[in-house]
Amino acid sequence: MGATALALGASAFAQSTSPAPAPEATSASALQQVPGYYQQAIGTLRVTALFDGVVQLPRSQIQGLTPAAIDALLQRRYVPESPRGLQTAVNAYLVHIGGRRVLVDAGTADCFGPGLGQVIANLQAAGVSPAQVDDVLLTHAHPDHLCGVVGADGARAFPNATLWLDDTELRYWEGPEAEARTPQALRFVVGQARRALAPYQAAGRLRSFKPGDAGLPAGIQALASPGHTPGHTSYLIDGGDAQKLLVWGDVVHYHVVQFARPSASFEADVDRVRAIASRRQLLAQAARAGWWVAGAHLPFPGLGHVRAEGAAYAWVPAEFSPLPAARR
Ligand SMILES: [Zn+2]
Known part of the structure; x- marks a missing residue:
C-alpha cells in the first residue's frame, strides 16, 4: 500500500460517521481466552482436556544437556518464553468411561497464584459439575496436580468422588521423607499436599493402590512411572476398538527437549535416573502400541501420539476434530 492510499484510507476513516469500534483488551473480559476445554473421542471413551493455566519453566532447570544443545532444540520451535521461563501448560483430563466420570489430576486451584486454577471453571464450561465426578485419579501429589481437589474453603471440591493415589506416593x-528430600525453598508443597488429602481421608474417600491392582475404577490400569516423585503413576485406559489412552503426569516437562532427548531431565525430579528410565519406557510403549497420550504439561490440549524417530521421539498433537455421533 502506497503513501497516497494510506492517506486516503486515513481521511476516509476520519470522515466516517459509523461509531468507533468498542475498545478491546482493556477490560478483564477482553483478556479472557475462550473456555479451556477440548473433547476427543477415543474408542468408546470421551476425553475432555481441561486447561488449568500455564507456568514458566526456566531453561536452566533442564539437566543433562549443555546449554548449547538446549538452545539448538528450542531454536525455531517458537515456544512462548518470558524472562521467567518457557511456557508450560498445566492440564487435567476428564474421562467418560462406561457410566463413570473419572478425572485425572485436578490442577493448581490457588496454590500457584493468579492466572491458574481454571480446571473447575473449564469443567463447568464443558457441562459437568464437580458433584458429577465419581473418581479423581492422581498421577502424584505435587500442588499443580493435587491442589484442585479442595476449594478455597479447604473442603472437598469433588464431594462425591473417591480420591485415588499410589500407595508409595501416599x-x-x-x-518424614517428603520434607527431607524437598529443598527448603519448596518445602511448602508438603503442607499443600497434606492439606489437600486430609478432607478426603477424613471422609473415608481416599484410596491408595499398588501398581497392577485390579481395583481401580472402570478397569483402569495404573502404570508405575517413578522418578519425578517416588510413586508417580500413569494410567492406561482401554477405549475398546483397539484404542488405548495413556494419561501421564510429569513424564515430560519440556516437550521440545525431552521427546528428542529423553535423557534430559527436570531439576525438580526427586530421582532423575528413575525419571529418565520411566520416560524412556513410556515413550517406547506408547510409540510401539500407537496409544493415545494425554500429558499434564504438554501444550494444551496435550492429546496426541508419540512417534519413534530412531533412538528419539516426536510429539504428534491431535488434530481438531468433530465428535462422532453417539453410538446406539
Ligand atoms: Zn506437574
Missing part, C-alpha cells in the same frame, strides 16, 4: 507425602 506414604512418601505422609512420612
